[in-house]
Amino acid sequence: MDYPGNLFVVAAPSGAGKSSLVKALLELDARVQLSVSHTTRSPRGQEKHGRDYFFVSESEFDQMVLADAFVEWANVHKRRYGTSKKAIEDRIAHGADVILEIDWQGALQIKRIFTNAVLVFILPPSWEELRSRLERRGEDAPDVIEMRLENAKMELAQAREFDFVIINELFERALFDLKAIVHAQRLKYTSQRRARADTFQALGI
Ligand SMILES: Nc1ncnc2c1ncn2[C@@H]1O[C@H](COP(=O)(O)OP(=O)(O)OP(=O)(O)O)[C@@H](O)[C@H]1O
């Protein structure tokens, strides 16, 4: 499907820094809007319903699945997470650029539907740093941190399926790379659409 807006998908193992990078990008670039996901997990820290996630019960999530309200959803770290059609379709149809912070399973589902979507995978510089970021963040219980690190092994193996891989060692460097990917995609599609409109006009179609 082709829409006037661009779709960016950022995935990473828990703690690699994708939320921090996406938040910084949103502060710098008013044309990018965040897709807010639904999840069955509980809020942590300062998270707010409707801003960070729509926190829903298992039965509410089931109802949304039955109503075909999700463009993708997946089981991640023993909870369910999904992107509603409402979170993205109207916005990209009206020319907004939308960014999704989701796991690799959701990213690959999105690519199958929106073939122009740009998939970005964020890598931590090392296993030690990944663990220490999760511990320093201090928002997950120790057993949850262990499960997320265990799951990260399989998640990292998916990085090769993505269009771009960014190593988040120095935060500013990683943010620069993410901004460059967004700008490059805009340039590519703007010029493609212009060329297509010119050709349609020249051919009188
Ligand atoms: N380049 C970096 N150097 C050092 N610390 C970082 C860097 N990037 C992010 N962090 C810190 O690492 C922790 C994890 O980052 P963040 O919450 O953004 O990860 P995440 O990938 O979104 O994780 P999750 O999937 O669990 O939400 C945060 O405390 C954040 O401030």
Ligand SMILES: Nc1nc2c(ncn2[C@@H]2O[C@H](COP(=O)(O)O)[C@@H](O)[C@H]2O)c(=O)[nH]1
């Ligand atoms: N497939 C989807 N994955 C999602 C979505 N929203 C978030 N996520 C991913 O889940 C894990 C855990 O997130 P956390 O906030 O509990 O730390 C992480 O990899 C997110 O990217 C979604 O809508 N679909």
